[in-house]
Amino acid sequence: MQILKEKQSLKKQIRAYKQQGLTVGFVPTMGALHEGHISLIKKALSACDKVVVSIFVNPTQFDNPSDLEKYPRTLEKDVARIMEVSDKVLIFSPAANEIYGNNIVSENFSFDGLEHEMEGKFRTGHFDGVGTIVKKLFEMVEPHKAYFGEKDYQQLQIIKKLVEKLQLPVEVVGCPIDREISGLARSSRNERLSSEQRQNAALIYRILQQVQNDFGIKSASEIATWVHNEFRNNPALELEYFEIANADDLKTATDKKEGQKYRAFIAAYSGDIRLIDNIALN
Known part of the structure; x- marks a missing residue:
């Protein structure tokens, strides 16, 4: 297994792969890997000759400095976890200045309005940060396919829009949400939950399941009223x-x-830990 920290070394290795006619899959992460990440890596390994996993806590997508500071950083553990899956994964784990130089700022993007919905209303500049880092990583890795989980469904749609607007030669593959036994969507932030918080957080998925059941027989406003009451x-x-x-x-x-497809989305706090989830309704 290779662990690279410099983008020039990464690009050199990617060129070597492509000169051999090999397909490259890419799984971008911020580390603190869980089974959801592992499922993405396995999906990439099943479809591509070589897989690159980036482990980089991207500062420009955090609107809350405290959240950035508290975000778990577990590189040694992450590497060991990937090794259990395959020793043929290339890990790219750069420092922030390797990605951004001395100017850690986001580009400004238009995602045709996607960025103004839901998360965009509550996390100022978040999707500019996401667009910035994904664009930079795509330019460095030049993957044939890139894998993202549907837990961050809005982010997935925004990355697809980024690829479309910039005409990047990469296929963005959305993968189903991986869940704990309780139904709680797997997230690196779950590691900060106490056992009691983790148990309570499973309510989010139970509510979404009920929303899915009610969608065919109740109006959106009736469902929304019920959801708000459940949280109260x-x-x-x-x-x-x-x-x-x-x-x-x-x-x-x-x-x-x-003929239109719909999804239900929830963002909620357990203490100071923010959790998101969603479900297809039809």
Whole structure:
């Protein structure tokens, strides 16, 4: 297994792969790997000759400095976890100045309005940071395919839009949400939850499942009222937002249209730990 920290070394290795006619898969992560990340790596390994996993806590996508400071950094453990899956993965783990130089700032992007929905309303500049780092990593890795989990569904749609607008030669592959036994969507932030918080956080998925069940028989406004009441009755979690949205443009659904796909989205806090989840409704 190779662990590279410099982008020039990475580019040299990618060139060597491509000169051999090998396909390159890419799984970008911020580390603190869990089974959700591992499922993405396995998916990439099943479809590509070589797989690059980046481990980089990207400072420009954090709107909250405290969240950036507390984000778990477990590189040694992450490497060991990847080794259990395959010794043929190339790990790219750069320092921030290797990516950004001395100017750690985001580019400004337009994602045709996707960036203004849901997360965009609550996390100022977040998707500019996501677009910046994904663009930089795609330019360095030049993958044939890149793998992202649907837990961050809005991010997935934004990355697809980035690739479309910049005409980047990469296929973005969305992968199903990986869940704990309780149904809680796997996230690196889950490691900061106490056992009691973890148990309470499973409510998020149970609510989404009920929303999925009710979607065919109740209006969006009736469902939203029920969701807000459920959170009010469970003070261990603080609801930030609940949305039923068009699965393509993420606009809030006011009525249901035949042939249109919809998803339900929740962001909530357990203490100071922010959790997100979503589910397909039809």
